[in-house]
Amino acid sequence: MLLRNYQQIKQTSTFKMANEAAPCPCDIGDKMDYGGRGKEVQIEHINAYLTKPSVKTEKAVIVIQDIFGWRLPNTRYMTDMLAQNGFMAICPDFFVGKDPWNPTNDWSTFQEWLKDKQPTKINKEADVVLKYLKEQCNVTKIAVIGFCWGGVATHHLILHCPELKAGVSVYGIIRDSEHRYNLHSPTLFIFGENDSVIPLDQVTTLQKKLQESCSVDFNVKIFPGQTHGFVHRKREDVNPKDKPFIEEARTDLLNWLKKYV
Numbered sequence: 001m002l003l004r005n006y007q008q009i010k011q012t013s014t015f016k017m018a019n020e021a022a023p024c025p026c027d028i029g030d031k032m033d034y035g036g037r038g039k040e041v042q043i044e045h046i047n048a049y050l051t052k053p054s055v056k057t058e059k060a061v062i063v064i065q066d067i068f069g070w071r072l073p074n075t076r077y078m079t080d081m082l083a084q085n086g087f088m089a090i091c092p093d094f095f096v097g098k099d100p101w102n103p104t105n106d107w108s109t110f111q112e113w114l115k116d117k118q119p120t121k122i123n124k125e126a127d128v129v130l131k132y133l134k135e136q137c138n139v140t141k142i143a144v145i146g147f148c149w150g151g152v153a154t155h156h157l158i159l160h161c162p163e164l165k166a167g168v169s170v171y172g173i174i175r176d177s178e179h180r181y182n183l184h185s186p187t188l189f190i191f192g193e194n195d196s197v198i199p200l201d202q203v204t205t206l207q208k209k210l211q212e213s214c215s216v217d218f219n220v221k222i223f224p225g226q227t228h229g230f231v232h233r234k235r236e237d238v239n240p241k242d243k244p245f246i247e248e249a250r251t252d253l254l255n256w257l258k259k260y261v
Contacts, residue, residue, distance in 0.1 A: 026067060026148060026197055028103045029233030034073035037080045038089075043132045046125055048092040049076055051083035059261050060139040062129055063091040064122075064150030066229070069100025074232045075147065082145075085254050087261070088137060092129050094122050094153065119153035120174070126157055141165050143185075143261045145253060146172055147232050148197075155180065158187050166260035168253045170231050171195055173206060181209045186217040188256040190249050192226030219256070223249060 038051030049070060063079045065072065070093040082089035095117050105113070133139040143166040146154035151172015158167040159174070159182060167187040174180040191203050200222070207220040223230065223245045231250060236243035 026101075026228060027233070028068055028072075029074070029229045030235040030238065031233075032073040032077060032235070034077050036073070036076040037083065038076070043092065044128050046092050046094075046096060046128055048090050048129070049079060050088075050090045051080050052088050053083045053086050055086070057086055057088055058138065058140045059086070060088040060090065060133045060137065060142045061257060061261070062126070062133075062142065062144045063089055064094060064119075064144065064146030064153045065091060065100075066148035066150055066232075067101040068103070069093070069095060072100075078145075078147070078232050081250070082254075082257075085258070087143075087257065088133070088139060090129065090133065092125060094119075094125055094150075096125065117149075119149050119172075120156045120177075122153055122156070123160065126161065130161075130163070141261050143167060143257050145257070146170065148172055148229065155187075155189075158183050158185050160184075166257060168256055170249075170253070171198060171228050173198055173202060175202060181206075181213045183210070183214050183216050183218060186256070186260045187219075188253060189218070189220045190231060190253065191220070191222050192228060192230050193222050193224045194226060195228040197228045217260075221249075221252065 038049050041048050041050050061082050065075050070091050075091060079089045079091045098117060101113060130142060133142055142164055144154050144157050144164055145168040147170045151169040152174055154167050154169040155172060155174045157164060159179060162184040164185050166185050170190045171192060191198060203222060210218050226245050230242060230246060234242055234246055236246045
């Protein structure tokens with residue numbers, strides 16, 4: 001069963017961009033006032049948000065944040081949703097204390113901000129989290145899910161970490177590696193048809209290349225009419241036309257994880 005709907009939680013209205021000169025195309029969306037069901041923990045040099053299910057489990061999911069950081073309430077909501085569905089869920093700070101992107105920032109400064117936060121440079125932190133889950137939480141089966149920046153990071157980890165049982169990349173894609181189609185584990189890719197950050201031709205190319213060369217199960221799913229961030233940054237109660245797609249995408253990612261983890 002999915003965690004209760006957004007409308008049952010006190011929420012804030014959509015955050016408006018303060019900088020109209022060069023606004024961020026990655027809209028923070030319907031930011032929530034949500035405290036969370038889990039707790040913050042320290043794992044070596046990393047902070048993380050950890051939520052445990054109501055019953056003991058050997059299955060865990062690593063949740064990777066978007067550019068707005070590990071404390072974004074929307075991401076914690078998704079982390080708690082996974083725990084509500086039987087997984088130990090952990091959302092580490094893969095920025096390792098560095099400031100997340102602020103939606104009021106000038107988009108022209110984004111590449112400079114990104115220089116020390118590359119989503120393909122997270123192996124050290126991923127190893128720390130995997131060790132923690134296996135040795136401290138007695139987990140034996142681990143998957144990864146990521147949103148936006150975290151979707152790219154998820155794609156990266158599935159290419160380089162065979163011990164992960166499955167991955168879900170939500171509007172994130174590696175675009176410049178010749179090995180980006182060599183997935184080690186079953187992976188679900190979720191995209192919005194009207195994503196201004198990831199053009200549809202890149203999505204169709206991904207699907208075609210995976211069909212040609214990928215040896216594990218995968219699914220590339222495009223949701224009609226949806227924009228970047230719709231799975232975790234849109235409130236279904238104030239977006240009734242989008243509600244079926246939001247709920248379908250969340251169900252899809254849960255079913256994928258339950259199937260392979």
